[in-house]
Amino acid sequence: MGLRGNRGDHDPVLLRNWKLTNTVVGFTGVQGDPLQSLLGIFHYIDATQSSTSLRESFYVFPVVEGIHVISLAISVGLVIWFDLRLVGLILKDQPVSAVFRPIRPFMLTGFGIMFATGIALFWALALRCYASPFFWIKMVFLLLAGINIGIYHFTIDRRQTEWDSMTVPPTRARIAGLVSLVLWIGVIAAGRLMAYFL
DSSP: OOTTSTTTTTOHHHHHHHHHHHHHHHOOOOSSOHHHHHHHHHHHHHHSHHHHHHHHOSSHHHHHHHHHHHHHHHHHHHHHHHHHHHHTSSOTTSOHHHHHHHHHHHHHHHHHHHHHHHHHHHHHTHHHHHHOHHHHHHHHHHHHHHHHHHHIIIIIGGGHHHHTTOSSOOHHHHHHHHHHHHHHHHHHHHHHHHHHHO
């Protein structure tokens, strides 16, 4: 029975449920709970043809997932390598810039591939991601890691020439490296747990 039949045009309960259904499934933008609107976006993504095709693909999905894991290992592995130098635990006889320069292109390429494949995986599993607490934890870690990178490069790194060759970098640089280590390990842990429980 549609809303236009019998009591449909006047029953507030039916009207509310109809609006809620359209908000979640059709993403109509009805004002209300922000979380409900966010869920509507995830429903919309999950129902797209591209999402369904990728999710149900026997070959493409595992290939994308495999590339994502490999690019994650390369990019984050290089970040951890550099962070250990910032903290002052390895390669103390080499300037920080000398450690960072050769790994920079591989790190950036790895991150680019990691984010592209990560978006593709999210697009394929949007509703499962929404329901996973590990997905949201991973997003928080990624956001904080991005903020930490920004703070380092726009403040601490600008004065790198002053401490570049120091065996142990200054406190602010070491804190940035340590925070980066913790956050990226958190990203990896949350991502793996999310994959296991999706």
